[in-house]
Amino acid sequence: MSKTTEELYREREKRVLDAIALTKPDRVPVVALFSFFPAKYSNMTVREVMYDPEKQWKAYWRTLTEFEPDMDQNPFALRFIGPLLDTLDFRQLKWPGHGISDNFTYQFVEDEYMMADEYEAFLFDPTDFMIRKYWPRVFGALGGLGKISPPRHIVTYAMGMPFGFAPYNTPEVAASLDALKAAGEKSMEIAKYAASYTAKAKEAGFPMQYGGFTQAPFDTLGDYFRGTKGLMLDMYRRPKLVIRACEKLLPLMIDMAVGASRASGNPRIFIPIHKGLDGFMSMEQFHTFFWPTLRDLFVALINEGIVPCPLWEGNCTSRLPTIGDIPPGRALYGFEATDIFKAKEILGDKVCIKGNVPLSMMATGTPEDVVAYCKKLIDVVGRDGGYIMDAASSLDNAKTENVRAMIDFTKEYGVY
Amino acid sequence: MNDKLINLMADLQEEETMKMVEELIASGTDPVTILDDARRAMEVVGKRFEQCEYFIPDLMMAGEILQGITKMVKPRIKQAQGAGKKGRVLVGTVAGDIHDIGKDIVTFMLDVSGYEVLDIGIDVPVETFVEKTREFKPQVLALSGFLTLAFDSMKKTIEALVAANLRDGLKIMIGGGQMDDEVRKYVRADAYGKDAVAAVNLCREWIGG
Structure with missing residues (x-):
């Protein structure tokens, strides 16, 4: 007798939860970061799925139901963003139709969106800094917000109120308020599709991998505010301010994750790791600038009942002894180019490991290559549980037969 | 060859390096030798990178220091450099x-x-x-x-x-x-x-x- 979708849902959720808890599931779970792979798989362009929610639904639903990974990723929040990017005239990405051709994935535009001399303003009142300085830089349509008075100045009738609203009567601010309203409509549409996709997937027996997103404080500061180069130089020129900014961002990053997890009802929060990698800073810098607030983030989330799911991008082999210092069995570490066999040795009794079929193999190799690599992963890293099969990172340019090989072989060979 | 300058720069001591370059210029040191020393310091930085003592941020910082020195020194160099490139x-x-x-x-x-x-x-x-x-x-x-x-x-x-x-x-x-x-x-x-x-x-x- 075949299982009901409800049974399948519980079975898949339990499989992943068992692996995270470092116990042995019925078999090695397998998941995938499809990214824009479903567009190619359904003969659509990246541009089409970014702008047309129905096409996006079709492409991702088809991929989910034809490959059947143990968990899915809701595509809408990170993929159906074309109309919102347009509305806000977003400056931190280039995307199809905006500096990128139709079949390529969107990419981040490195820049200093907070200047070196603006740390104090950020530390003094980060939300005000973001609304009046940072938003006008990253959203072309919100330039007028640079003209409003600091929200903290408007307290009551005797403090700030009488004159404080005057800037809202200028055309620039009015235009920004219109843009905010239009963005609200686009956001609502993304949220609507995202919610119904998760519900539909649940009905079909598929849990979602993640219920939200946050980042290491240092990564947030480097990716979106100071830029990679800016922040690297700040470690020499203004180290104390870097640490203070990371500490300021920490509760905001915790709050973001807790809020998303509560709203989605999903305990797993995705945390891509960008700048703490081997080569990107010395071990001393890692211990000074990167790890302290990241560890605090992990522990705070764990204390809230949340499972931090960092994807340690690049190679983090030298960081392995450090990053095991968290409560055991409560997190999920994805690895990209880290020596995953060494990770098993060092972290095996501390944290569930996920990954890492190389993207070069997924894009240029054969199914036989993939099967051979997956066999080794299951035999060595999968031994006694605590392991989830996945590719190293986004599958955008993977060959269909290689994705199929990774998923099907794991289901067949990964049974404990 | 000024070992002190080379070491300061190779150790990425930006302020001290720039101060020393200023002093050297003020005391009439040939700007070409200052640039030569900066290049020698970059060789040390490259070696340290190769030996995994230095990482990308160190290369970037060294680059900033070199840029700062070049900015100060270049206007004082009369003939154009750049001859004798390796390939x-x-x-x-x-x-x-x-x-x-x-x-x-x-x-x-x-x-x-x-x-x-x-x-x-x-x-x-x-x-x-x-x-x-x-x-x-x-x-x-x-x-x-x-x-x-x-x-x-x-x-x-x-x-x-x-x-x-x-x-x-x-x-x-x-x-x-x-x-x-x-x-x-x-x-x-x-x-x-x-x-x-x-x-x-x-x-x-x-x-x-």
Whole structure:
């Protein structure tokens, strides 16, 4: 007798939860970061799925139901963003139709969106800094917000109120308020599709991998505010301010994750790791600038009942002894180019490991290559549980037969 | 040769280095020798990077210091420098990929190592690589890419060079986020380099210097 979708849902959720808890599931779970792979798989362009929610639904639903990974990723929040990017005239990405051709994935535009001399303003009142300085830089349509008075100045009738609203009567601010309203409509549409996709997937027996997103404080500061180069130089020129900014961002990053997890009802929060990698800073810098607030983030989330799911991008082999210092069995570490066999040795009794079929193999190799690599992963890293099969990172340019090989072989060979 | 200056810069002591350069200029030191010492310091930085004592932020900081020194010293140098370069290297990020951090470090390290480098930027169309290869006549072509989408762009770029009869005698290296030796075989390049110092070493091997 075949299982009901409800049974399948519980079975898949339990499989992943068992692996995270470092116990042995019925078999090695397998998941995938499809990214824009479903567009190619359904003969659509990246541009089409970014702008047309129905096409996006079709492409991702088809991929989910034809490959059947143990968990899915809701595509809408990170993929159906074309109309919102347009509305806000977003400056931190280039995307199809905006500096990128139709079949390529969107990419981040490195820049200093907070200047070196603006740390104090950020530390003094980060939300005000973001609304009046940072938003006008990253959203072309919100330039007028640079003209409003600091929200903290408007307290009551005797403090700030009488004159404080005057800037809202200028055309620039009015235009920004219109843009905010239009963005609200686009956001609502993304949220609507995202919610119904998760519900539909649940009905079909598929849990979602993640219920939200946050980042290491240092990564947030480097990716979106100071830029990679800016922040690297700040470690020499203004180290104390870097640490203070990371500490300021920490509760905001915790709050973001807790809020998303509560709203989605999903305990797993995705945390891509960008700048703490081997080569990107010395071990001393890692211990000074990167790890302290990241560890605090992990522990705070764990204390809230949340499972931090960092994807340690690049190679983090030298960081392995450090990053095991968290409560055991409560997190999920994805690895990209880290020596995953060494990770098993060092972290095996501390944290569930996920990954890492190389993207070069997924894009240029054969199914036989993939099967051979997956066999080794299951035999060595999968031994006694605590392991989830996945590719190293986004599958955008993977060959269909290689994705199929990774998923099907794991289901067949990964049974404990 | 001023060991103190070389050590200060190699240790990335920005303020002290700049102060010393100012003093040296004020006391009438030949600006050319200051630049020579800055280059020697960069060699030390490169070695420390190779030995995993230094990492990308250290290279960037060294680059900033070098830029600061050059800015101070260059206006005081009368005849144009730049003669006696070791060879020509064409650098660019392939079509569709807009990442430049890694490429910029490679360009910088090749430049301070004495090569004549032409960096043609990011998201460089296949035809532009062909055209620039024809014009600039590099001995080495360095293709950069961060994403998996760069695999096919690299492959097409190299195929186009073959079709244009420009591949013979040209050494091609690839590097960047998702690159490895598997990709090197797929795109038919001559070598994969894992970082900027590897790029310099490949050039030394191929064209000397």
